[in-house]
Amino acid sequence: MKAGRFPASLATPVLLAFAVFIVAPCVMLLVKGLEPTAETGEWPDFTNVLGVFDSKIGQQALNRTIRISLIVTAVCMLAGYPVALFISRCGPRWRGLLLAVVIFPFLISAVVRAFGWTVLLGDSGLANKGLIALGLIERPIALVQNEIGIIVGETHLLMPYMILSLLAVLQRIDPNLRHAAESLGASPVSVFWRIVIPLTLPGLLTGTLLVFSLAMTAFATPFLLGGGRTPILTTLLYDYAFTLFDWRLAAAIGIVLLILGILFVTIHRFVSSRGMRSYG
């Protein structure tokens, strides 16, 4: 590592690109979102940003975004844990294959995956047929174009992040710890609760924060599976931009999403530096 001078010839083009195409547009968004609503108003005017929380549709979208993100995170946690545990216990051959099963969907376009779900969850789809065959329902119920569709789609979108975060910590657990505990008389159940669970907490936390923040900001999945009547913040931003042409309100939602994004990364950094320290 060379100490000292700023490596201008290498760093300048990179910094310039990010300043012009990321920082400047975000600043412009801030300017736009804080534009005064009234003719006589002064900049900055927080009416629009606060209006996101005040208006009925904005409030509904915000509540729905948080509700869906919490449910998706909980499902990813409960579903991802056994999957990660199962994969970590497999032999190298199976592990490779199952890892591929987890990672492959994660590369496929969100549109394509949402499309698969519209077929599966539609009125004559496999999910409804299965529920009818099980006797749980009598006639097809609406599983897409509502919150259920968004939850299923986002769970599918984000579960790989949870599984990979958990696998990263599961693979680092020293098998000797388990052997030591067992030789000292611990039952498999207490080994699980007192060794495996605590040692995987940092991964669980990383995965949880990642899934929650990505659930809050997902766009294509809620757009296609939620339909027009269940807007969340991101799809509401799109609606304001392209159907209602109110760019000031769209920018205001953008500011809210930007703040949420930065907030989660800050929490994530804080938590992961803490987590590393206490778990070695």
Next chain:
Amino acid sequence: MADFFLRSGRGLVTVMAVFWLVFLVAPIVVTLASSFTSSTYLTFPPPGWSVRWYLSAFESEWVWSTFWNSVVIAVVSTAIAVALGIAAARVLARHRFYGRGAFEYAVLSPLIIPGVVVGFALLNVSVLIETQDAGLLNLIIGHTMVTTPFTLRSVWSSMAGNDLSLEEAAQSLGATRWSAFWLIVFPLIVPGIVAGAIIAFTFSFNDVTISAFLSAREARTLPVELMSHIEYLPDPTPAAVSSLMIVITLAFFLLVERTVGLGVFADR
């Protein structure tokens, strides 16, 4: 007793894991299967098999024009993102300077900023400076910025293990800085570059969020066009197009698996 708990616990974990693994592949399998349907509407399992929707997809003008747009955007933005990623990785791996943390934060910032915000912010600027009709250019810029963090991370991690003294030795033996880089450093980071490029290409080719904002007027990408067709067109042509996109992604996935291994995804 402990044995009973162990076995039923393991059994429960296996059952749950298998269920959720099936859940992960289900929409992909269903999309592939239903694209071969012989009927004019989508059902699973299909009543009969045919390739008519693939023929219909190949005959559709929108499929070809948007496919080429997507390829051009992905190729150009990946190339720029790789160049930016190498430069940034070199800065971060080799230099310590005041503001290095800020530099890292800036280059990785597209991972923090939600995609809809990047897309809308860029659209907002392009309208302001009246370049909103240069769809291809806007899309290339957007995709480049968002994929640079991927190429940076992948190249950076392949630089991390390199021995600096090799490069210094070459320079002390008379190699110029450039030839030392090309002959010593570059061959060592090729795996990182390949992995980063494939991830960037796949991301760009499949992206909807940023593209939905920037290709609003012209130069639509395949996923964005597909999205509007899924919304409005109820025939199975989108299923065939989706399946083709799955196959393309699978090709890149296998390329990563064979060349650098799946670790590039798992290590993140």
